[in-house]
Amino acid sequence: PTIQRADYRPLAWTVETVDLHFRLDPEATLVTNRMSCVRKRDAADGPIRLWSEALERVSLSVDGQAPQALREDGGVIEIDAAGDRVVVEVVTRVNPRANTTLSGLYLSNGGFFTQCEAEGFRRITCFPDRPDVMARYTVTLEADREACPVLLSNGNLVDAGLLPGGRHYAKWEDPFRKPSYLFALVAAKLVAFERKVETMSGREVLLQVWVEEGNLDRVEHAMDSLVHSMRWDEETFGLELDLDRFMIVAVADFNMGAMENKGLNIFNTKFILAKPDTATDLDYENVESVVAHEYFHNWTGNRVTCRDWFQLTLKEGLTVFRDQQFSADMLARAAGPEGAASARAVKRIDDVRVLRAAQFPEDGGPMAHPIRPDSYQEINNFYTATVYEKGAEVIRMLHTLLGQEGFRNGMDLYFSYFDGQAVTCDDFVEVMSEANNGFDLDQFMRWYEQAGTPRVKASGEWNAADGSYTLTLAQSTPATPGQHVKLPLVIPVALGLIGADGRDLPLRLEGEAQAGATTRVLKLTEEAQVFRFVGLAAEPVPSLLRGFSAPVILELDEDDARLAFRMAHDADPCNRWDAAQRYAERVALALAADPAATVPEAFVRAFRALLNDAALDPAFRAQALALPGEAYLLERMSPADPAALRGALVRMMRALGATLAADWLEVVERLQVAGEYRYHPGDAGRRALVNLALRYLAAAGVAEGLARAEARFAAATNMTERFGALAALVHSTSPARTAALQAFHDRHRDDALVLDKWFALQAGAWRWDEAAEPALARVRVLLSDPAFSLSNPNKVYALLGTFFRANPGEFHAADGSGHAFWAEQVIALDARNPQVAARMARALENWRRFTPALQASIRPQLERVLATPGLSADVAEIVGKAVGE
Numbered sequence: 001p002t003i004q005r006a007d008y009r010p011l012a013w014t015v016e017t018v019d020l021h022f023r024l025d026p027e028a029t030l031v032t033n034r035m036s037c038v039r040k041r042d043a044a045d046g047p048i049r050l051w052s053e054a055l056e057r058v059s060l061s062v063d064g065q066a067p068q069a070l071r072e073d074g075g076v077i078e079i080d081a082a083g084d085r086v087v088v089e090v091v092t093r094v095n096p097r098a099n100t101t102l103s104g105l106y107l108s109n110g111g112f113f114t115q116c117e118a119e120g121f122r123r124i125t126c127f128p129d130r131p132d133v134m135a136r137y138t139v140t141l142e143a144d145r146e147a148c149p150v151l152l153s154n155g156n157l158v159d160a161g162l163l164p165g166g167r168h169y170a171k172w173e174d175p176f177r178k179p180s181y182l183f184a185l186v187a188a189k190l191v192a193f194e195r196k197v198e199t200m201s202g203r204e205v206l207l208q209v210w211v212e213e214g215n216l217d218r219v220e221h222a223m224d225s226l227v228h229s230m231r232w233d234e235e236t237f238g239l240e241l242d243l244d245r246f247m248i249v250a251v252a253d254f255n256m257g258a259m260e261n262k263g264l265n266i267f268n269t270k271f272i273l274a275k276p277d278t279a280t281d282l283d284y285e286n287v288e289s290v291v292a293h294e295y296f297h298n299w300t301g302n303r304v305t306c307r308d309w310f311q312l313t314l315k316e317g318l319t320v321f322r323d324q325q326f327s328a329d330m331l332a333r334a335a336g337p338e339g340a341a342s343a344r345a346v347k348r349i350d351d352v353r354v355l356r357a358a359q360f361p362e363d364g365g366p367m368a369h370p371i372r373p374d375s376y377q378e379i380n381n382f383y384t385a386t387v388y389e390k391g392a393e394v395i396r397m398l399h400t401l402l403g404q405e406g407f408r409n410g411m412d413l414y415f416s417y418f419d420g421q422a423v424t425c426d427d428f429v430e431v432m433s434e435a436n437n438g439f440d441l442d443q444f445m446r447w448y449e450q451a452g453t454p455r456v457k458a459s460g461e462w463n464a465a466d467g468s469y470t471l472t473l474a475q476s477t478p479a480t481p482g483q484h485v486k487l488p489l490v491i492p493v494a495l496g497l498i499g500a501d502g503r504d505l506p507l508r509l510e511g512e513a514q515a516g517a518t519t520r521v522l523k524l525t526e527e528a529q530v531f532r533f534v535g536l537a538a539e540p541v542p543s544l545l546r547g548f549s550a551p552v553i554l555e556l557d558e559d560d561a562r563l564a565f566r567m568a569h570d571a572d573p574c575n576r577w578d579a580a581q582r583y584a585e586r587v588a589l590a591l592a593a594d595p596a597a598t599v600p601e602a603f604v605r606a607f608r609a610l611l612n613d614a615a616l617d618p619a620f621r622a623q624a625l626a627l628p629g630e631a632y633l634l635e636r637m638s639p640a641d642p643a644a645l646r647g648a649l650v651r652m653m654r655a656l657g658a659t660l661a662a663d664w665l666e667v668v669e670r671l672q673v674a675g676e677y678r679y680h681p682g683d684a685g686r687r688a689l690v691n692l693a694l695r696y697l698a699a700a701g702v703a704e705g706l707a708r709a710e711a712r713f714a715a716a717t718n719m720t721e722r723f724g725a726l727a728a729l730v731h732s733t734s735p736a737r738t739a740a741l742q743a744f745h746d747r748h749r750d751d752a753l754v755l756d757k758w759f760a761l762q763a764g765a766w767r768w769d770e771a772a773e774p775a776l777a778r779v780r781v782l783l784s785d786p787a788f789s790l791s792n793p794n795k796v797y798a799l800l801g802t803f804f805r806a807n808p809g810e811f812h813a814a815d816g817s818g819h820a821f822w823a824e825q826v827i828a829l830d831a832r833n834p835q836v837a838a839r840m841a842r843a844l845e846n847w848r849r850f851t852p853a854l855q856a857s858i859r860p861q862l863e864r865v866l867a868t869p870g871l872s873a874d875v876a877e878i879v880g881k882a883v884g885e
């Protein structure tokens, strides 16, 4: 059934307090839930409504009596109650061991864990499981002492003690009202890494990171990240931790990245554990940003939460924006005054890459939705790149339009109005407007209402006679499923004009007395607008959408020479990177269209110039010299032909590797990082560029490069270098690759997270010689590897996710074997874990963009999945929309 945003109605009853008691048992956990329910004064008359899913209900009473009238329909229980206040007590029995969905209460390595967002709490007890019901929770946990020495829940520990029969208990009280999706419990054999810190008002708080004992040597970075996040939120937004104790728990089986449960964040181990021997620079960066993200939710999400799930971007878009700003600040600080600007730009480029690779395709396919969707079948399918990443871009535009101070004033007002409430996206944008003497709210809200990636078409006209440059900007948004009319948006377009010498020109718009800054933000609000710059001596080169100032596709006719010019001179690093990406895209698509075409010399020259520009930060060079992602390129190719594109990319890698072999070898020689590993943007940038150099050299089969990769693999003292060298070898025809994979496996055979890298590398491997085994054959072998398990999401994402989403050249093999395998695996996964299955199912949603032959191969597989008896709502929504039902 489809749920509509327009159908939102407040409930007639709310819950004031919840008293939960868990008698934890792996197969039969007994949950007693006493809720004090209160009739809302302003609400229409109606019953108490409770949601229930996969629950065995042992008993239900109202004020100690059997309810007078109880109706049950499709997981919703309605109880008529007299008066304004009643206590409802529900006892349920659940089987955590049998819960393979990892939603609700489940087991992982013998411990008990919960995941309640979005609708997992109803799998634990019957409850008005909606975010607009906020209650105070008291939780008592009772479990076996041996198996579960640690008992945690939200808030403060108020009591603990021993029980007969080798059991014990702990009682927790959360002083803050919260929606049920923020409830959590953990009962397991864990140890804590602790730190005590003072908050800005001088309160001492206890921070804990709980992990299995063997992982204690890899939690320091997560703890540091937490402390940095606390400081940053105090300094940037004046937001302080409101609890005496803040806990993070790492668990190996987890559907998503992490979860912001009040005072008890639960994390996928992947985003907590890091030490030099097992985690790459990217892993360190991800730990820092996910720890920050979840911590920031304490204010943007928990103190002020969402009224209903359509408002998800209210907390997610805002919190992603906050974690992006935090990471940029942290990188800039570590890089020091000289490297700060570049470090920020590199972070911004990372964010843009993610948006283009994941969100643009989503916006162009059957799942396209506004950042605030109007309808859904399964809310878990809407934790999307659109809600998160495009949502963050929308907040960033507000920040750009209002300025840092105006934005901060808006945030202050937001908390002053809405602390402790469940609100909507309109509420947020309205206070932003109120704090900034109003702005065109209605037009800005279209970013929340319209799906699809807007196009901004730019054209410039130079008038030599009067020294003026006229820029015309026109916007349009393509139709998306169910949404054909699109209105003009407010689009901030940051622009610079570059002079013939490569330097930015001071900008002067017609009518202005004098020239000012070299970058400024134009506000595009109409379908088309004209901007006339005057006082110019020669024709400028425009640099548009600097810093990627809006989540749009910029269409601008630039010839090769102009792209090379901007690659060499654009003062905005994002645009310099983008110029390189556009040029590389042009070459890749030309090579894909013509198997006889070769890489143009002018491109190689422009590429070499960037590579050898020692004034440029290595991290930036690594970004600019990496070819655009395959997913993004397929999105730009019509019809999408993954095999042809793969062929083109192989030829480009080989040509750039061979022609520039001496330059790459020089990079490998000069940019080695000496000394002990530290997570630092400067070092990370050098490692990234050396790893990229090895990739090109290995792809081209340059003997000296392969020798360097082998030596580096053998001598590496940290995971970034070891894995970088291994990846280079695997992406080559070197006979050493098999032994290297084996050695890597043997060294890390007992480390689940490192083995995920090993699985992913093989699933994502390109075929560099015709005789090599197809990736699918390898993936099939790995499926039965003893370290693999379909029950562990990380393993599934590493092996199947990488094959389906990051290896299109192999996945879309012409014989259709990949597509049949996809259907087989989606069906197998769906029976255990619908959320994970739905994520894998999404790999084929944009199938109509492919060549007719591929479409013919994919369609029957989509239909096969759709016809599977007992298919989950999760997968049914994705595949149903893909085939157009």
Ligand code: ARG
Pocket (backbone or CB within 6 Å): 117, 118, 255, 256, 258, 259, 260, 293, 294, 316, 380, 383, 835
């Ligand atoms: N709120 C979490 C975060 O963004 C994600 C939880 C997603 N859970 C889900 N079942 N889709 O940090």
Ligand code: ZN
Pocket (backbone or CB within 6 Å): 293, 297, 315, 316, 319
């Ligand atoms: Zn989040």
